[in-house]
Amino acid sequence: xxxxxxxxxxxxxxxxxxxxxxxxxxxxxxxxxxxxxxxxxxxxxxxxxxxxxxxxxxxxxxxxxxxxxxxxxxxxxxxxxxxxxxxxxxxxxxxxxxxxxxxxxxxxxxxx
Amino acid sequence: xxxxxxxxxxxxxxxxxxxxxxxxxxxxxxxxxxxxxxxxxxxxxxxxxxxxxxxxxxxxxxxxxxxxxxxxxxxxxxxxxxxxxxxxxxxxxxxxxxxxxxxxxxxxxxxxxxxx
Numbered sequence: 001x002x003x004x005x006x007x008x009x010x011x012x013x014x015x016x017x018x019x020x021x022x023x024x025x026x027x028x029x030x031x032x033x034x035x036x037x038x039x040x041x042x043x044x045x046x047x048x049x050x051x052x053x054x055x056x057x058x059x060x061x062x063x064x065x066x067x068x069x070x071x072x073x074x075x076x077x078x079x080x081x082x083x084x085x086x087x088x089x090x091x092x093x094x095x096x097x098x099x100x101x102x103x104x105x106x107x108x109x110x111x112x
Numbered sequence: 113x114x115x116x117x118x119x120x121x122x123x124x125x126x127x128x129x130x131x132x133x134x135x136x137x138x139x140x141x142x143x144x145x146x147x148x149x150x151x152x153x154x155x156x157x158x159x160x161x162x163x164x165x166x167x168x169x170x171x172x173x174x175x176x177x178x179x180x181x182x183x184x185x186x187x188x189x190x191x192x193x194x195x196x197x198x199x200x201x202x203x204x205x206x207x208x209x210x211x212x213x214x215x216x217x218x219x220x221x222x223x224x225x226x227x228x
Contacts, residue, residue: 034216036219041200041222041224042221042222043116043118043202043204043219043220043221043222044155044202044219045219046216046217046218046219049216087154100155100157100217101154102147102154102155102156103154104152104153104154105154
């Protein structure tokens with residue numbers, strides 16, 4: 001089963017890019033990488049997901065290495081509202097069903 | 113305005129009482145999920161439902177029960193058999209069941225349950 005490793009905390013200055021790394025060295029070929037974030041006492045918010053290619057949407061970009069063993073979530077212009085816990089998740093297959101395994105995540109602090 | 117609603121936001125109960133947490137979605141999603149989150153921890157799956165009248169246990173189903181009588185509703189009952197019920201409970205839904213293409217999960221705002 002694939003698991004992810006993230007740094008427990010990071011910080012960046014407001015207006016700068018925030019680059020959040022994630023290692024998933026045991027990921028298998030048909031497993032996706034998902035990113036969510038959770039602001040204190042709220043439900044997790046979906047950000048982006050990808051399989052092999054880099055992905056971009058209105059919130060962020062996801063860069064996945066060619067060997068798929070790691071990925072980076074990029075918030076191009078971080079704001080104070082981006083302060084949250086960011087979860088990198090590999091969609092894990094068990095008994096023909098997929099479940100999301102949430103780890104401890106990275107606590108991102110955006111500084112004014 | 114579509115979305116997932118959970119009520120109430122805060123819930124207090126005495127030890128030994130059963131309590132039911134509400135989760136409603138008007139997104140026309142087939143699949144729904146319940147997670148539990150403890151302070152400083154990630155989420156753990158309690159139950160999930162791929163379709164009406166069907167549900168499966170997650171990793172920590174003991175002491176919990178669910179029903180899925182309607183597509184838009186997936187209530188969770190925390191029974192007296194749950195030893196440590198105080199936690200933040202999150203409901204989620206996805207267009208497709210977990211094996212589908214469109215199975216990205218979207219979460220509600222959560223219910224914080226405190227057992228006194």
